[in-house]
Amino acid sequence: MGVTRYDPGQIKVSSLPRYVCPDLTNQEGYWARALNEKYADNGNRITFYINKSGQLHYFVNKEDKGILLNNLPTNKQLWLLFDIYGSTTSAKFIQPDEAPVEIVARGPEALQAFHIACESGTQPVFRTRLMLVGQDGVGKTSLKKALIGQRLVEFFVVRIICQL
Template sequence: MGACLCPSDGPDDASEPPYGPLFFHPYIKGSQIILDESHCIASRVATFHDGIVFSNRPIEPYEKVTMKILKEEGNWHGGLRVGFTWEDPSLIDPSELPPYACPNLIIRGKSRAGVLPDEYGAEGTVVSFWVDSQGCVFCSINQESEGSLLLDGVSVTSPLWAIVDIYGRTKAVQLLDPTSLSTNADKLHLLMWTLDLRSESPCQHLQNLPEERTGDDCAICFGYKANTMMLPCSHASFCSCCSLKILKTSGRCPLCRQKVKRLLHISVLAERESPDVWLEDGKHIQLPR
């Protein structure tokens, strides 16, 4: 698969779209789709198909369409499909929408869509996709700096609307404002981690990991002091217990969503201890069952 830098690195930075707020088209949608009042959350009621939704307005080249997977359902196979159409959705009769974007909507012409990789479909995942000036569609996950080529052949000579097919395992998605992901979305993600981790075994059950009160309170459990640094992002807002839990589950820093490769205890920095206390990928750590 090819790769492309994030849309802000494209020739035309569309950080301020000229068309106004982005949400799902309130009227043109699959028969199984319901929208919330903001028209930013789309949920499929039943079955695994008839979940096509469109953007309410045209999408500019290099403008990111960003959404969060709110719910997945394990009873079905297959996942989210995304793409673009150069047919104004407002001119489509909802009763004539096919059950699938791929291949039914594509066969009708004036649309291109593709299936996202399986790893993009997990609950809580933030997915972005965009089209460049050559008609190539790229996608990325959790604000990664580079995107993978998903498909090509999109006509860029006409206005383009985003297509999202909430198909298969994907049950509900929420459109996000990409400019707010570094603030509100991160705080929400951190809150979710707090609720999840507090329901697990308490930190004091971990063996051989003394919780030194060397800094501010852990941003997740608030029960111990932050004493562990995540590398390579260098965020140090968590205790060793919560850090290990993160490493064993999502493997990404809750603050910046960067992949965590190592954990470093704060005392290593203070006392210049041997590097063998670095924890690589949690291979030698066993969490309580």
């Protein structure tokens, strides 16, 4: 997988070498590296972007796999370069997922944050802090255990016995 600064419509197929790496990448204007063949599994979705620093980041099924290429020109138009071989039998280009309705409804700032998160490969983690305040014996510990999924059976048995 890689990029080229040459318009594919202007390249003669007969002039292409047999292998992208290293034959084509040794020529000026071509950048590519091999991806692990395990990413060619049926149904895998490979996405990528080039940041302002000229780094091509790639993701497999929305999982960040890191930087594939560095020092790409960001001031020139680039075209995607795929060399498909081995166990790969087909490839399909698909449209990127649209932002969820819930994000769009929150406005342009949320939409921008969503696109930045998609590009960075981060996944949101929803955590919060909760402080339970109240007098002794009103159920703070029971509520905490219920919220974190701990069993309450023994606690309630002890409470009932104490009240009798």
